[in-house]
Amino acid sequence: MKVRVRFAPSPTGGLHLGGVRTVLYNYLFARKHGGDFVLRIEDTDQSRFVEGAEQYIIDCLNWCGLIPDESPEKGGPFAPYRQSERKANYRQYAQKLIDEGHAYYAFDTTEDLEQMRIIYKTPENTNPQYDHSLRHKMKNSLSLPEAEVAELLKNNTPYVIRIKMPGQKHLKFTDMIRGDVFFDCSLVDDKVLLKADGMPTYHLAVVVDDYLMNITHAFRGEEWLPSAPVHLLLWEYLGWLDNMPQWAHLPLILKPDGNGKLSKRDGDRLGFPVFAMNWADIKTGEITKGFREIGFMPQAFVNMLAMLGWNDGTGQELFTIEELIEKFSIERVHKGGAKFDFEKAKWFNHQYIQHTDNATLAALALPYFEINGIKPIAEQLEKVIALVKERCTLLSDFWEQSSFFFIAPITIDEKTINEKWSEQKKDFFIALANKYSNTKDHEWNLLEIEHTFNNLVQQHAIKKGDVMLPLRIMLVGGKYGPGVFNIAELIGKQETVARIVNAVEKL
RNA sequence: GGCGUGUUGGUCAAUCGGUUAAGACGCCUCCCUUUCACGGAGGAAUGACGGGUUCGAUUCCCGUACAUGCUACCA
Known part of the structure; x- marks a missing residue:
């Protein structure tokens, strides 16, 4: 099958x-x-x-x-x-259940039901149910004389059809996840099967449609477990037990x-x-x-x-x-x-980002650049992505991790630079901007950029470590991002010089 | 209240009677990195409780506790 x-x-x-x-x-x-x-x-x-x-x-x-x-x-x-379009299907089955004594008409109004829940409420039974112990006290085809029922029906009195749960029956079924599960039917209420508007409730609809659609395995949330006996009985009463799907109630x-x-x-x-x-x-x-x-x-x-x-x-x-x-x-x-x-969910996404090629990521991340008014060319974006992907957990992180490649930072972390700023450093950066400015375009590459920087550090008798972070902040705006020289290479000579000059002026 | 279901570190979890009780996320320390991250090496941290069964229980059974779901003319 x-x-x-x-x-x-x-x-x-x-x-x-x-x-x-x-x-x-x-x-x-x-x-x-x-x-x-x-x-x-x-x-x-x-x-x-x-x-x-x-x-x-x-x-x-x-x-x-x-x-x-x-x-x-x-x-x-x-x-x-769509079950609303299958409405005509359900009534006949509800009728069959009535004909065979497994269901009945109930004429109780909403108010009647509210009353019932109040009247029969006790400390031992805080939630009275419409069940075998109470149904004879309600207004239905089991409690009313036949003639009266016929009269009510004839007058188009609104009614629902309820399943008649057996007062003495124990049920067992085997769940694919939980194994054998047992129920006492007398503890389950007479669920409404067909509503006053003629629509089936979930209980009737699942059973009928699972049967009609040849469903072999039914997976649903654990919250459905308590009503499983109703469904089981319906499969039995409708004579379809041999076709009942195997159940699995998910945690x-x-x-x-x-x-x-x-x-x-x-x-x-x-x-x-x-x-x-x-x-x-x-x-x-x-x-x-x-x-x-x-x-x-x-x-x-x-x-x-x-x-x-x-x-x-x-x-x-x-x-x-x-x-x-x-x-x-x-x-x-x-x-x-x-x-x-x-946190674990994000870890999964991070893993997937690391294992996805840059071209694919570029396409996925593009919308986040576009909503920020940037339309990067694919080739450029891919290079940027290669540089920042390991620090991106969500696709939206790509923008935050790399916006500085496309637009100069609006504000930079001046505080951090100022803490250790000096005339000597200022001279260094002015000299650096000059040197970079005079670099030939075709020599603007990672090696040369760093080489120039190193030479100047020596000439100025300054510690490299003391100027690396300021340079990063000038280019990026903050203490994050890929290698500084990688960034300089990618944003280009002019932009690098401009950001240094700009920053020095502000400090 | 009744009924159902569940219970291994903070979280996700392996184990199908015998293990030093895996692994992952997160956290902490160190290394790498003149930033952040990645990566690498370590670390702290677990069988709810009480009874059985058994040579031996995290594992099987029974209680208790706790959690959670349902208890609608909602699904």
């Missing part, structure tokens, strides 16, 4: 890195087994629908290179892939500090992205930064996520996507949640 997996997000906002990891594991599993990876949009909640969120998800997957084989935009043999990605699931707010608070790409809130216009925009390479982002909860057992951390496909196995996914470590 051909492996088929699916990622089923609901289009309600930015794509969380945990979501991307779920996509990744789905993708790797599908590729490894020569199967299909489908994107299905779970947009059954009309009230939470967000315009543009679906396209955003697709864009994120494209950026990451995790392209589905079937999706709403691409189509496929099981179209449509959560936790906050780096405190406790709990990593959320968008944690990113804002701690200063790192949580979404794959920038997400603009349609109502407030507020933009939440994404990994792409702050300068992550998609390969690094994906590699980092792969390692957040999985490893191949050898200690290897850097993998190409092909290697991941070959080596990935769901059994080696961790059971416990992992705290997200942004």
Whole structure:
């Protein structure tokens, strides 16, 4: 049987890195087994629908290179892939469940439900559920006389369809990551299957669509584990148990500090992205930064996520996507949640930058120069990148690490120079500017530049170490960057002289 | 409150009963570098607790603690 997996997000906002990891594991599993990876949009909640969120998800997957084989935009043999467009499908199954006594109509209003939660609340039971112990006290086709139910139905009274959870049944299923998991069905509430607006809830929709789409393996976050018995029962009641996918509940990605699931707010608070790409809130216009925009390479982002909860057992951390496909196995996914470590995430990106050729990096870094009004020629940019890449962790660092190659520093660290400034040094730099100025253009190269400098140091009976740092600051603006003479060579004779002269005047 | 799941250094983690308990990130020291970084060499730092099972437990079992998830006509 051909492996088929699916990622089923609901289009309600930015794509969380945990979501991307779920996509990744789905993708790797599908590729490894020569199967299909489908994107299905779970947009059954009309009230939470967000315009543009679906396209955003697709864009994120494209950026990451995790392209589905079937999706709403691409189509496929099981179209449509948007649950809102599959609405007509679900009712018949809910009806079948009712006919066979596994589900029932419930006419309770929101207020009725609120009342129930208040009335039956006790210290021992702080959260009363709509379950086998309470359903006979509610307004539904199990508690009401048949005639009354028929009447309500005839009058188009709004209703939902709820699953009738057995009062005495224990369930077991084998999770690919966790092994055997046991549940007591009497402790699970009668989940709504079909909402008053005719849309299915997640519970009905996953089961029906996983069945209809021939899904063989279902990976989802650990937060779904408690409702697994509902899904299991649905597969059983609908008579599809032989076709039920194998489940794998993935561990959560936790906050780096405190406790709990990593959320968008944690990113804002701690200063790192949580979404794959920038997400603009349609109502407030507020933009939440994404990994792409702050300068992550998609390969690094994906590699980092792969390692957040999985490893191949050898200690290897850097993998190409092909290697991941070959080596990935769901059994080696961790059971416990992992705290997200942004420092480690940056380390991955740094590694990828070091292993990427300069021409490719030039293309990736270019936008960061352009937004600063600089349009470097490719050849020049590549030389600069070769010089600064080892000190760049994010693609956006390229600008900060090399802007001085393209524009003279606006301010320089005068304080540091002034601390040890002297007439002697001033004379030296004036002489240096002169010497450089008189250097023939074709002699402006690394060796000559340094040679000239060394000779002058000797003539002025000055210590080289005392003038190296000032020179750096004059050219760069601060105490950072690649070799000073490399910089001088690259920015050219005139610019070097100009920066020295300028600086000396200010001091 | 109930139910589920989990627990190896600060973080990610290897180990599938016998190891001086790997490795990576971060941190510290030193070397290299007349800046910063890269690189190199070191270092500090770990099995939640209590019981079993066993010749022997980080590893298997049971409790306890702690953490986390769910407990919506949200997914």
